[in-house]
Amino acid sequence: MSLALIIQYLFSGITSGGIYAIVAIGFNIIYNSTGIINFAQGEFVMLGGMIAISFCHYMPLPAAIVCAVAITALVGALIEFVFIRWLKKPNVLQMVIITIGLSIVIREAALNIWDEKVRSLPYFTGNEISSIKLLGAYISPQVLWVLFTCAAIVICLNLFFSYTLTGRSMRACSANRTAAALCGVNVRNMVTLSFMISAAIGALAGCVVSPIAQTHYDCGTPLAIKGFTVAILGGLGNSTGAVAAGLILGIIEAFSISLLPSAFKDVVTITILLLVLFFRPSGLFGSREAGALKEF
């Protein structure tokens, strides 16, 4: 394998890895505030892409993306409001089944609103054939957009959680719900907010990746499985770990294509997921507590 080819694979791995990391961070935000794994996380990515594609016929691309992110965030809030907020003592099995049901309903709604065609947003800069030459490899400018967006999301979230009052309240809720409530934090609103944030970043990821990876009503589930793999690999609830794990998984997946037929790309990821679950459920970077299930 030549150096140029290795770099080519590396970039394709980092691109998909970045998206997986964003989906994983979406999982983490909701997990931290509620102890729920939201199986509908992949559907937020799909919704973001689909809505932006519909809107960009009527308005400039940036506006369409902003609208898509806002609408998906509202959908996230709505889901929390209607299905999660008033459940008294939901057990894990119940929550898993509810979010799986939600993912199906969102997907089928998307199928009926749009159709089963594969769509994509236009390239943000340049077009399908424009490329940048880097160390002998040719990469699309969209790849840089994806990387830039992922980095921006991670940095902004870190700033938000460390320096703003709302962000700190959310962290307080995840550390100890009762104590946070006693300090005057409105725990329920923080949960709603966590659904909104994770829906919004999912939607943003869905928009930037749409030109290269295409959007399809059914593209959420594979992303959810991979995002979950990354979340586990990085240690559940640990967003920095998720970024590292996302890049690792993306790169492994990209190189696996050079050995195995690409139909088996998902099999590689899921095998990694199973192995991690079996041997190191706390993840590569997680502590032992992260491996234990959080219950509220």
Next chain:
Amino acid sequence: MRQAIPFCVFAALAIAVQMITALTGTDYFLTQITMSGWYALVVMGLCMLMGYAGQISIGHAAFFAIGGYTAAVLTTMNLLPCKNGAFVKLLSGMGMTIAGTNSWGTDILYLSPWLSLIAAVLISVFTAWIIGIPVLRLKGHYLAMATLGFGTIIYRIALGTPLFGGADGLSDVPPFRLFAGLVIDGSRTHRLAGYYCAMAMILVVIVMLSNLVNSRAGRALRAIHGNEEAAQAMGIDTARYKLNLFVLSAVIAAIAGVFMTHYNGGIGPAEAGVMKSIRYVAIVAVGGMANLWGTLVAGMVLNFLSLRGYFGSFDDAVFGAVLILMMVFAPNGILVKRRKRQ
């Protein structure tokens, strides 16, 4: 004797339904009822696992597909070119091969469906055992995701392997001749035989599972559902009970898959899909989790409506909505028995 009443009612009902359809000239309904019956077998096994032992599995369609694909591969393989090989000769000598013609008119020699049924059971036992040992150590989301992952792997393998026919799946599966006149295939002449086979199979499985529920093993499983640590402290080998039940439900699913494949004359990768697994979970949820009869009723009704196409293009959405509504409003099911306080 009182325990036997529901089984007799079921048998009477099965006969009554057949009579009614015959009298009203709607015996075409029997085809979908039979298919619902095969699917109902899967959900009854899953009901034991989810409802009684409290272990979620979002990968049971994989076992159904393992059964179906094993049957389809083994019975469509043409042994004629290696007719004189020692192994094939031995099998023919034991009456384990069947000569016939396929739908293109080519002469073929294929393995007896009985042999493929045995193979399907063995393969599903092996797979469930290998997967079950590590997977069943997990809890909650981890268990859900691991079984979902396993289901997706099987789906991808079915979709991506030429041996399994890729996206087209396998067709031209020969009929399963159980006994002299009892043939399982999709033809109209054998519709009645297929129907009664499915109903008999359901009866056998539900009798077996009901006995299991009311045995020492059943009580152990309910203890595991209640609190696994406590069950372990009481001296219950929780890992072994969970694994045995997982394997049992996998075998039931695989057998259902074998019969369904012979009944349909083929199988496609959609049978292994995640959506199918989620459907099974939805049906168990509607049936009331730990309720075999409820699950059977829900399985027959929902599958029948779905197979007749009453849900139209909202087929999957109906199952998703049902899941949410059941879990939000009635997590213990609508058909739940009021259990007396012990």
